[in-house]
Amino acid sequence: MFTKRMITTDILIIGAGPTGLFAVFEAGLLKLKCHIIDALPQPGGQLSELYPKKPIFDIPGFPSVLAGDLVDNLMEQIKQFQPGFTLNEKAETIDKLEDGTFIVTTNKGTQHHAKAIAIAGGLGSFDPRKPLIEGIEAYEEKGVEYFVKDPELFRDKKIVIAGGGDSALDWSIFLSNVASDVTLIHRRNEFRGALDSVEKVQELKKQSKIHLITPAEVTGISGSGHVEEIDVEIDGEQTKIKTDYFIPLFGLTPKLGAIANWGLEIEKNAIKVNNALDYQTNIEGIYAIGDINTYPGKLKLILCGFHEATLMCQSVYNKLNPGKKYVLKYTTVSGVDGFDGTRKEAEKQVVKAIN
Amino acid sequence: MDVTIKIKDREGVLHEVQAPTDMAMNIMELCKAYELAPEGTIGICGGMAMCASCQCYVLNDVELPEMGPDEDAMLSEAFYVKPTSRLGCQIPITEELDGLEVELAPES
Numbered sequence: 001m002f003t004k005r006m007i008t009t010d011i012l013i014i015g016a017g018p019t020g021l022f023a024v025f026e027a028g029l030l031k032l033k034c035h036i037i038d039a040l041p042q043p044g045g046q047l048s049e050l051y052p053k054k055p056i057f058d059i060p061g062f063p064s065v066l067a068g069d070l071v072d073n074l075m076e077q078i079k080q081f082q083p084g085f086t087l088n089e090k091a092e093t094i095d096k097l098e099d100g101t102f103i104v105t106t107n108k109g110t111q112h113h114a115k116a117i118a119i120a121g122g123l124g125s126f127d128p129r130k131p132l133i134e135g136i137e138a139y140e141e142k143g144v145e146y147f148v149k150d151p152e153l154f155r156d157k158k159i160v161i162a163g164g165g166d167s168a169l170d171w172s173i174f175l176s177n178v179a180s181d182v183t184l185i186h187r188r189n190e191f192r193g194a195l196d197s198v199e200k201v202q203e204l205k206k207q208s209k210i211h212l213i214t215p216a217e218v219t220g221i222s223g224s225g226h227v228e229e230i231d232v233e234i235d236g237e238q239t240k241i242k243t244d245y246f247i248p249l250f251g252l253t254p255k256l257g258a259i260a261n262w263g264l265e266i267e268k269n270a271i272k273v274n275n276a277l278d279y280q281t282n283i284e285g286i287y288a289i290g291d292i293n294t295y296p297g298k299l300k301l302i303l304c305g306f307h308e309a310t311l312m313c314q315s316v317y318n319k320l321n322p323g324k325k326y327v328l329k330y331t332t333v334s335g336v337d338g339f340d341g342t343r344k345e346a347e348k349q350v351v352k353a354i355n
Numbered sequence: 356m357d358v359t360i361k362i363k364d365r366e367g368v369l370h371e372v373q374a375p376t377d378m379a380m381n382i383m384e385l386c387k388a389y390e391l392a393p394e395g396t397i398g399i400c401g402g403m404a405m406c407a408s409c410q411c412y413v414l415n416d417v418e419l420p421e422m423g424p425d426e427d428a429m430l431s432e433a434f435y436v437k438p439t440s441r442l443g444c445q446i447p448i449t450e451e452l453d454g455l456e457v458e459l460a461p462e463s
Binding site for chain 2 (some may be wrong): 250270
């Protein structure tokens, strides 16, 4: 399963939230290439995962912007700098080479070689919230799946989905056309999701394409070596349901994870950085920006992350180009030259006599 | 004006804290202000009733604001839920809260 692929870049950014995305832009202005690793399948971090439809009111210049729109805008803003993405993978280990560069390997074995590392991991990588069922760990990847990574896994199988939010609803709908049998179990009769998803499930229930069991809770799993049966408590009564897969979808919770073992100075679940200079950590060449860092007076705000990302890029540039004379350029004056050959610039003024 | 609130942390230690009523603060934020739970283990979603990391059990009969639909829906998906469960982020600190006793639910 392990892919032996080496991705090479200037700055490896861990975390595709707003801070990580904006770092690509600032790096691009300095002609530095970026690659981003994120544990989630899409960029945007918390903004995409937790509250895409909610407004943010403190982004300078935006009286109000939906979190999802801010992510879309950032993706558009950095497009010309052609960032690479390793999504759905978690940064697991880091090795500092003799020349001061780094190799970061993900949980799936993808390797990244970079001149500097910017950890923009927010609250950490999002892990599934696991239901409190005794012995569930033993069935993980043996019938218990916390994500639907490959719907084909469930082709013509009996599946049970548990949860009451959007992902439980949406996957029940989608998999009703793939699996032979879909059961959706939720603790309440009410679901919290987009109205059309709720209505669609209602419709599929009427057509008997989804078995809806509410209010109920999965309380046990059995099977030899693989899930064969689950225990369900319906209104206080215990019953058993035969199934090939059990998919609990109770949302995600962020965990600092493997980064905690990288030898970085950690304080209150955050990485200590030098805020007087460049947001570098105690390991030279590794920076931490955005919600994941801490320093005296730290505020976990997106706008602060943008600032930190900018200074981090400057520091990396100076490190990679020692002694080089550098003057700050304004995008309005010098324009933006993309790595894709595009150029954005202010319209030239015309000098012309008016007769 | 400050009110007194008793909060049992996840280690079982009881803290009696003074909570300001004029800071638009809620119980989750109060726990953060007094660092009653490690950073990153409480108030993860910032107070949107979307993560249940501030779930607490209400231990006495101080009258609380009614549960809104978001809080109700979140608790329907959370773990370790009891009939006395509330989300701290949905309980604003007001003078009526004086004497309230809560216990933080386990991390999940």
